[in-house]
Amino acid sequence: MEAHNYFTCIAYDSVDFLIQSKYVVFGLYLAVESNAKNIIFNSEKLPHISLGSFLENTFSCKSLEECTTVLIMRRSDFPADVQNEIQKYTETAFPLSGNFALSVNSLISSKDIEISTLHLIPEGIRKMQNDCGICAIGFVPEENSNEITKRILLTPDNLLRKLLSCITMGESEG
Numbered sequence: 001m002e003a004h005n006y007f008t009c010i011a012y013d014s015v016d017f018l019i020q021s022k023y024v025v026f027g028l029y030l031a032v033e034s035n036a037k038n039i040i041f042n043s044e045k046l047p048h049i050s051l052g053s054f055l056e057n058t059f060s061c062k063s064l065e066e067c068t069t070v071l072i073m074r075r076s077d078f079p080a081d082v083q084n085e086i087q088k089y090t091e092t093a094f095p096l097s098g099n100f101a102l103s104v105n106s107l108i109s110s111k112d113i114e115i116s117t118l119h120l121i122p123e124g125i126r127k128m129q130n131d132c133g134i135c136a137i138g139f140v141p142e143e144n145s146n147e148i149t150k151r152i153l154l155t156p157d158n159l160l161r162k163l164l165s166c167i168t169m170g171e172s173e174g
Contacts, residue, residue: 007153008071009111010104012061015150018113019071023156025099026072027108032101034068038092039101041072047090052105054163058132059152063106071102073156082157085164102156113138118153133159 006021032039034050048070056062075083075098086100087093094100118136121129129135136153 005112005115007111007113009109010055010069011064011107011109012055012059013064014061015059015152017055017059018111018118018151018153019156020153021110023073023077024071025074026070028070028072029067030070030103032068032070032103034103034105037090039070041070041099041101042097044095044097044099045092046072046095047086047092047100048103049086049090049101049160049163050103050105051159051163052103054166055104063104065107067105067107069104069106069108071104071108072099073102074098075100078157078160082160086160089164089167102160113151118151130155130158132162133157 007018008021008024008027010017010019030039032048032050034052036048038045039048040046052063052068075086075094078086083094117140118138120126120136121134133154133156134152135155138151138153140149140151141147142149
């Protein structure tokens with residue numbers, strides 16, 4: 001299989017969020033406060049942003065289990081504007097490794113997904129959805145069940161832009 005078929009899957013009750021695995025350096029289960037703006041990982045202080053509540057509120061979903069999963073990502077995989085916003089929001093400089101942390105309050109796994117099962121968002125709403133970090137969707141029947149799994153492919157840079165703009169607007173209103 002080609003590398004573009006590998007995804008990090010963040011599983012919630014009604015939807016699986018997918019991020020191309022090339023963005024994720026490590027995924028591990030850690031007890032992290034959702035409001036912590038930095039964490040210590042591998043003897044480094046990393047900027048930290050919690051995505052869990054944002055995903056749950058935006059997509060009306062719930063975590064499958066009570067856990068916190070931290071995704072370690074590379075600063076260099078993100079545009080300069082996103083890097084600046086991460087640093088500004090977390091008030092934490094990027095360490096020498098250039099890594100930062102995103103956390104979710106759900107399980108993660110690696111999945112090999114056939115790209116043809118994902119479809120572009122309809123053109124009429126594509127820009128609005130892309131601005132929120134959604135670039136493709138898929139609906140897959142569950143084996144031995146009448147259930148359908150919804151999959152949403154996220155672009156982490158646009159997702160972070162949206163999250164950080166919502167946080168900034170919320171802080172300016174409060």
